Amino acid sequence: MSSSGPSPATGIHASPPLGLLPATGTHHTRSWGKTTSTSFTGSTTKHEQSLHGNVKPLQLAANESSRLAYRSPALKNQWNLPASSSSTNVVTTFDDNEHVSSSVIEEKVGVLLLNLGGPETLDDVQPFLFNLFADPDIIRLPRLFRFLQRPLAKLISTFRAPKSKEGYASIGGGSPLRKITDEQANALKIALEKKKLNANIYVGMRYWYPFTEEAIDQVNCCAHLLCLFSIQSLSKCISF
């Protein structure tokens, strides 16, 4: 996959987010090509929404400059979050001028930066590729042949790994994606602190560490979780 776009620190501004999720419940997310569920702190509500599901843009307030907070009306219903919920809904949006406008904030916000991940060492290359190809969103087999997904992923990843390793070796022995995403998280934390917003930032990857499920397990700070898809790519296979 080729990557391009703004610098890591500012790339956040160009990336469409997934949504604002309540930081309680059970998430059904996918890695290694299978669906798993992850419970996280304070869970009283169950829901079926995948982190990778479609989320509609938040109804934005007056200024329509390119903002990044989205919320699914459907999710709002699903999680039973009435507008007058006792827990204040926190909606923080970012515009192109790096101005942050927030509604009244009474609860700490968590931000989950979602990315895809990449192999960090040459030994990671084959298992990373396996995770990638075992995902039916990457290689979709007809229903009848679904049972072949993982054997096929094993086959392709094993065959492709040597060539990919050469590529990764030539750029220092691994993917820069983890480092870039961690840098984005730090930059976001610092930027929000400057705005007097104290948010916990988490990083979750779909195909490598730290997996989204692990990241969600860490979420313990907040009533709401803003999920931002922090991918920059020209790849046509990524659609939002």
Ligand SMILES: C=CC1=C(C)c2cc3[nH]c(cc4nc(cc5[nH]c(cc1n2)c(C)c5CCC(=O)O)C(CCC(=O)O)=C4C)c(C)c3C=C
């Ligand atoms: C048939 C081959 C491939 C398809 C189809 C494909 C689709 C696809 N890939 C991503 C996300 C990533 N791919 C990454 C690396 C990578 N992808 C392929 C092959 C296909 N991908 C290979 C062989 C590799 C390894 C690198 C290489 O040898 O070129 C990565 C990791 C990037 C990094 O920084 O390391 C990601 C992420 C998506 C989203 C996608 C289709 C939707």
Ligand SMILES: [Fe+2]
């Ligand atoms: Fe790829």
